Amino acid sequence: MxxxxxxxxxxxxxxxxxxxxxxxxxxxxxxxxxxxxxxxxxxxxxxxxxxxxxxxxxxxxxxxxxxxxxxxIWRELESELESELDVQLFEQCGVLVMTSSATAPAADSAADFTKHSIELARRNGIEHEVLDAAQIRQRFPQFAPIHDSALGYFEPGGGYVxxxxxxxxxxxxxxxxxxxxxxxxxxxxxxxxxxxxxxxxxxxxxxxxxxxxxxxxxxxxxxxxxxxxxxRVCRQTLYWFKLAQPTPFAPRSPSFIIHGASEAETCYGFPPVPGEGSMKIATEQYSATSLPDTLDRQVSSAEAEQMYRQLVAVNFTGVTPQLVKSAVCAYTVTxxxxxxxxxxxxxxxxxxxxxxxxxxxxxxxxxxxxxxxxxxxxxxxxxxxxxxxxxxxxxxxx
Ligand SMILES: Cc1cc2nc3c(=O)[nH]c(=O)nc-3n(C[C@H](O)[C@H](O)[C@H](O)COP(=O)(O)OP(=O)(O)OC[C@H]3O[C@@H](n4cnc5c(N)ncnc54)[C@H](O)[C@@H]3O)c2cc1C
Structure with a gap:
């Protein structure tokens, strides 16, 4: 050799x-x-x-x-690069996983994801809180309205990278x-x-x-x-909408995953990153597949309008329809x-x-x-x- x-x-x-x-x-x-x-x-x-x-x-x-x-490891890297990094790699703002729908009780499978997260947290000793609709409304007024059947899992140690x-x-x-x-x-x-x-x-x-x-x-x-x-490569779209002033979406607001009554009512998102005044939101789609080299990398204004109408206006308060930016990314799914x-x-x-x-x-x-x-x-x-x-x-x- x-x-x-x-x-x-x-x-x-x-x-x-x-x-x-x-x-x-x-x-x-x-x-x-x-x-x-x-x-x-x-x-x-x-x-x-x-x-x-x-x-x-x-x-x-x-x-x-x-x-x-x-x-x-993100924390180790932050200390290794202390003098060179202008922002943290890992923002520990917490994460809220919710089975919630503005209109109706969420689908059973969606409830399973939140319940499964709760079970795993219990089994692995992960710090968390289980929240009912009243507690979610009181703690996180940015998510509104909340159906009475909502179930929340809040992990304070989570957040975003x-x-x-x-x-x-x-x-x-x-x-x-x-x-x-x-x-x-x-x-x-x-x-x-x-x-x-x-x-x-x-x-x-x-x-x-x-x-x-x-x-x-x-x-x-x-x-x-x-x-x-x-x-399979599945195109996904990301949207950043300008926050109203004032807004309950503080920078330390948690990242969130909302499982609604259907796939169309399911979304996830983020609080504004430090120094920016927009909230990022996205859905997931697994039905249409793409090829990397012909992936449509433009988000159309119709897609952005639909996202605001169907999800943002329905699930949140303090977010305006003004699109600050958008992006296309892709999941590669087994x-x-x-x-x-x-x-x-x-x-x-x-x-x-x-x-x-x-x-x-x-x-x-x-x-x-x-x-x-x-x-x-x-x-x-x-x-x-x-x-x-x-x-x-x-x-x-x-
Ligand atoms: C919209 C979206 C939201 C997501 N949200 C989350 C989330 O909230 N939390 C989470 O944990 N994960 C999330 N993910 C998933 C996560 O981001 C991906 O699983 C991960 O980033 C994939 O990393 P990768 O290194 O496999 O792919 P990539 O980061 O795409 O890296 C592949 C690299 O390979 C290079 N490459 C390809 N072919 C060649 C070649 N022939 N020669 C040389 N270089 C090549 C490419 O240029 C590229 O840089 C999300 C993904 C997307 C798209």
């Missing part, structure tokens, strides 16, 4: 790749990162100012240790610790060669002992089967909405990390750490076995 050019090459430097590069560099690994754009950028799945973080992750118990560890800043911070630290990274270069092929992995991009061809592919919505394009059968973090089924020493089905950011720092631990120690502190590819062929989807 020849000596590889690098111990590890990380393909894609968004949320997952930047975290992995940083954690590998921290462990003294000779690592190269390559991205098709210059991260942080607004063309993948990690832009839009804010991402919700919560510890009682209603999507499943396997996620809880990743969310908790990621919050610790700043995705672009987290990526930038980890790339900055990685570089300071000896990592090399290159932007504006697309990896076009991965192949096994003489016990190593050969990584070919537009600009170079290098060998590595291992490769970790974090290519987000471009994963299918780069990796082919079986990922092209498992991953059949069970869980993550894929596993070895490539045909390429030895290649690990694939999916773009995590629209709920990955809050876990990304710890995923990077776990991948680096696996490379260096052969095992990770957090168990990643729930995210295997095998579950799709054995019918044991999450």
């Amino acid at each position: 020849h000596t590889p050019d690098f111990d590890v090459v990380v393909v894609g430097l968004g949320a997952m790749g930047a975290a992995t590069l940083y954690q590998l560099a921290k462990r003294g690994v000779k690592v190269l990162g390559i991205d098709r754009f210059t991260p942080p950028h607004d063309l993948g799945s990690s832009h839009g100012d804010t991402r919700i973080t919560r510890q009682a992750v209603g999507e499943g118990a396997a996620y809880v240790p990743l969310a908790i560890r990621s919050q610790q 700043r995705p672009e800043r987290c990526i930038e911070a980890q790339l900055t630290r990685a570089q300071a610790l000896g990592a090399t990274w290159i932007g504006g270069e697309t990896v076009t092929a991965l192949a096994n060669e003489d016990g190593l992995v050969r990584i070919t991009s537009q600009g170079r061809s290098v060998t590595a002992g291992k490769a970790i592919v974090c290519a987000g919505m471009w994963s299918s394009e780069l990796l082919g089967a079986p990922f092209d059968q498992l991953l 059949p069970d909405s869980g993550f894929i973090i596993d070895q490539h089924p045909r390429l030895a020493n290649v690990t694939v990390v999916s773009a995590c089905s629209g709920h990955g950011f809050k876990h990304s720092a710890a995923i990077g750490e776990a991948l680096a631990q696996r490379c260096v120690d052969g095992r990770s502190d957090v168990d990643l076995s729930a995210f295997s590819l095998q579950r799709f062929s054995s019918g044991q989807a999450l």
